[in-house]
Amino acid sequence: MKKATLTLAMAFGVISMATQAQEASVDKKYTKEIEKLAKAKQVKSAFTLIEGYKEQTEKDHITLTEILAAPFKEDARGVAFAKMLEEAGVDSLWTDEVGNVIGLRKGTSGESGYVGIDAHLDVVFPEGTDVTVEKVGDTLKAPGIGDDTRALSNLISMLKAMNKAEIQTEKDVLIVGSVGEEGLGDLRGMKYMFNESGLDIDSWIAIDGGAMGRISNAGLGSKRYKLLVKGKGGHSWGAFGLANPHHALGKAIDIFSKAAWEFTQGDVERTSFNVGRIGGGTSVNSIPFESWMEVDMRAISPKNLDEIEAIFKSSVEKAIAEYNASGVKGEVTYELIKIGDRPSGELAPEVPLVQRGMAATEFFGVQPSLGRGSTNINIPVSKGIPAICIGRGGKGGGAHSLHEWYVNDEEAEESIKLALLITLAQAGLEK
Structure with missing residues (x-):
């Protein structure tokens, strides 16, 4: 499976992202798959729950932001995120040797190969940075408020909705707060996950960056x-x-x-x-x-x-x-x-996970745009393992500055639903 994916990616060659964004189209079978999935009773219930969790998601967002996770110093935030995972409900929970916080939600099929979804714990700011969140109207202001702390709270909201709506997936799902994404962290969290952990991961979804519609299928x-x-x-x-x-x-x-x-x-x-x-x-x-x-x-x-x-x-x-x-x-x-x-790497638009990401984005009325970035997906993509990076939603600016800001607009909860749809499409919804 992994070798076949790598061969497929290499066969399509390396093409510019601008060309890819223009030429990529969604196969109708994936559009139908997503539409059918979204109509399922449990999924519709989860969508409603996600909307209802909006206030709590923001509280979680603020709580995590105010725990500084400086480079190589993610432990305290990891402990807080682990507690949130435990309270939301996972079948098992552990922190690995490098600090990745991992929650396992078991599937029903017994099929091997995990579907992983993550947001990174670390920010670029050094120890001593004031990360107190200031709320001005509907705007949250603090270093790290967007990149990537909002995505961590998205994961908690998604997990709670899956459990409350009694959603069962066919495959096991890993929900991860990863370390070392920024700067000199050099993707050490993902390098450990895919090179040393021994976990059989066959696909990965990273939440990082901005608005809905952005889908990275290539690693710079x-x-x-x-x-x-x-x-x-x-x-x-x-x-x-x-x-x-x-x-x-x-x-x-x-x-x-x-x-x-x-x-x-x-x-x-x-x-x-x-x-x-x-x-x-x-x-x-x-x-x-x-x-x-x-x-x-x-x-x-x-x-x-x-x-x-x-x-x-x-x-x-x-x-x-x-x-x-x-x-x-x-x-x-x-x-x-x-x-x-x-490492560099690229997956062809025809890879099923990429297609599912695009189809799910279109379901929410947003035009998907494929692109390339330096994110956690660099590691799996370089190995030919299907992986995409999607945006956290909402509006924001000033990333990597002391003046970073975030607005939890109507797109924010839609982005959580998007992450859920893609995860369920990849892991399979129990029939």
């Missing part, structure tokens, strides 16, 4: 490095002429930028590079003993990602060698530390 790959350059260091006057790590770093940036720019402007699919952070040194009148930078490289094509990574490595090697041969006293040394590796 990235490679991230920290370049660390070291020297002896000394006084800017007394030790003048001594090898300077900052100067060597500047040469590395110059050589890499020129080579990478030439590559990205060639006949290749979209590829990017960015020097995002630079640091080091102790004072303006000191030759630094250490200099560092962090570099992000992204590409649609796995081949292009490998190529720009190779350009980066060779540029650094060339820059350091040239600098050390430039007549400076002594030399600098360097170390390359990989700090991020997110």
Whole structure:
């Protein structure tokens, strides 16, 4: 099954998201499947319950937002989310070795292979950030209020509605608060789930991002490095002429930028590079003993990602060698530390889960748009396992800023219903 899916994805090749969004259409059999599912008595009951939970969903949303889940510090929020899962009702509940909080809702068929649905626990903000929620009219304001905390409360609302409406699925469903989605977390939660947990997961739905209609069926790959350059260091006057790590770093940036720019402007699919952070040194009148930078490289094509990574490595090697041969006293040394590796991947629009996501979106009167992002689905998609990422709904802005805001409009509860429909279509509603 998984190998067949991978073959299907590769057969359709890598195409631009703009083209895919225009060309993708929904097979009528999936439209009929979703319409039939939505008419089921239990599902209609769950929809009504979700609407009735609106106030409680917002309370859960605020509660979780005000528990800061800084990078690699998701434990406290994970405990709170686990308690919500337990109160909503799961058949078993555990937190795995890396911190993913997992609730299992058993199916009735005994068929192997879990259907997973998740939202990520972590936010981008460091420890000490004030995450107190301010409500101004219908607007909630706080760092992390949208990305991705709202999606966590969506999962709780969906689970409660499934239980209250006595919905039974054929396959087992995993409801997950995952860790490490943001930044240097490097998708560690999903890497563990799909590489080390031993769980047989055959499809995945991530809730992340904004409005209904957005469906990511492809993962934008990235490679991230920290370049660390070291020297002896000394006084800017007394030790003048001594090898300077900052100067060597500047040469590395110059050589890499020129080579990478030439590559990205060639006949290749979209590829990017960015020097995002630079640091080091102790004072303006000191030759630094250490200099560092962090570099992000992204590409649609796995081949292009490998190529720009190779350009980066060779540029650094060339820059350091040239600098050390430039007549400076002594030399600098360097170390390359990989700090991020997110694989690329893409599933064809014809894959059933993608079709179900599109059909369910159309059911709510919204035009689906396929796209590509750097999200939790990068891991399963790169392995050929069906996975999509859908929006949390509502209106919002200022993501990753201290001024993030969210409005729980009429679309918000529709997005929870959307997640439920896709999950039931993939897991099967017991007849």
